[in-house]
Amino acid sequence: MAALPARTRLVLWLLAAGIGLALFFSGEYRDLGLPLGWIGSFLFVVATWFSVDALYRSPSSDEEALVAPGEWQAWIGVAFVGAMIGASLLHADVFLPQVPISRNPDAGAAGQSIGTLFVAWLVLASVLRQRWAGKVQADERDVQIELTASQWGRGATAFAIIGIALLLGFTDTERLREFSYPFIAQMLMLTLLWGLWFDQLVAALLYWRDRRATA
Amino acid sequence: MSGTAISNDIRRLRFARGEMTQQALADACGVTRQTIIALEAGRYAPSLELGFRIADALGVRIEDVFQWSRPS
Numbered sequence: 302m303a304a305l306p307a308r309t310r311l312v313l314w315l316l317a318a319g320i321g322l323a324l325f326f327s328g329e330y331r332d333l334g335l336p337l338g339w340i341g342s343f344l345f346v347v348a349t350w351f352s353v354d355a356l357y358r359s360p361s362s363d364e365e366a367l368v369a370p371g372e373w374q375a376w377i378g379v380a381f382v383g384a385m386i387g388a389s390l391l392h393a394d395v396f397l398p399q400v401p402i403s404r405n406p407d408a409g410a411a412g413q414s415i416g417t418l419f420v421a422w423l424v425l426a427s428v429l430r431q432r433w434a435g436k437v438q439a440d441e442r443d444v445q446i447e448l449t450a451s452q453w454g455r456g457a458t459a460f461a462i463i464g465i466a467l468l469l470g471f472t473d474t475e476r477l478r479e480f481s482y483p484f485i486a487q488m489l490m491l492t493l494l495w496g497l498w499f500d501q502l503v504a505a506l507l508y509w510r511d512r513r514a515t516a
Numbered sequence: 517m518s519g520t521a522i523s524n525d526i527r528r529l530r531f532a533r534g535e536m537t538q539q540a541l542a543d544a545c546g547v548t549r550q551t552i553i554a555l556e557a558g559r560y561a562p563s564l565e566l567g568f569r570i571a572d573a574l575g576v577r578i579e580d581v582f583q584w585s586r587p588s
Contacts, residue, residue: 369550440547441563442554511559512550
């Protein structure tokens with residue numbers, strides 16, 4: 302892999318990250334007797350790490366060098382939290398039965414895979430911060446971008462909570478019986494993830510907009 | 517982070533100071549290179565403190581680096 306040109310290496314790692322994500326979403330733990338979901342999330346994390354490494358290290362074609370550490374972190378956040386939201390939506394039906402998650406193995410497995418992605422994101426973000434230690438990773442402009450992004454994130458969360466409140470408040474009682482408590486809990490977690498994803502997305506777009514204007 | 521009413525001569529002053537690189541100026545001021553790029557492009561207005569740090573790193577007075585134009 303190291304002998305390949307930087308750009309080819311990057312494309313291959315991005316491809317591997319895509320395969321990892323596809324495995325994560327499609328991989329049931331019993332498929333082929335292999336833990337495809339775990340393998341997928343592991344591949345996704347490793348491939349993302351090497352993709353960022355390949356981009357940050359090698360090409361000084363200056364487009365990449367313009368990307369601030371904060372922007373990398375924001376795009377990685379968009380990818381990981383997006384994957385968590387995707388997994389939550391994909392497995393939403395497993396939370397419908399009126400049994401606690403501790404007695405619902407499918408819900409437990411879905412929660413575990415989402416949790417794994419969350420932990421993987423935190424680890425990757427921390428490893429990247431270590432890797433860039435010694436360089437300035439954030440300054441007052443980053444703080445301003447984070448502030449603007451978090452305001453948008455809060456707005457998105459509030460919007461989603463109002464949506465859920467209206468849904469619960471105005472839905473017919475008979476229909477509401479289909480909503481189990483674990484399902485409502487899952488909806489609340491999804492709301493948090495949605496706010497977090499929006500926060501990361503706005504930050505990434507603000508960085509990108511500045512970069513495009515200065516390119 | 518849109519265009520600001522504060523313009524600057526950072527780029528000219530960097531070159532006048534022995535072609536100082538954006539990274540070198542960023543390191544001297546404790547900011548990222550991307551912030552220097554945004555400043556030079558007029559996409560970001562720095563805090564007063566950063567303004568002083570930049571002027572100090574370039575060896576000039578703050579008013580030699582930044583100019584404010586009254587918005588019309």
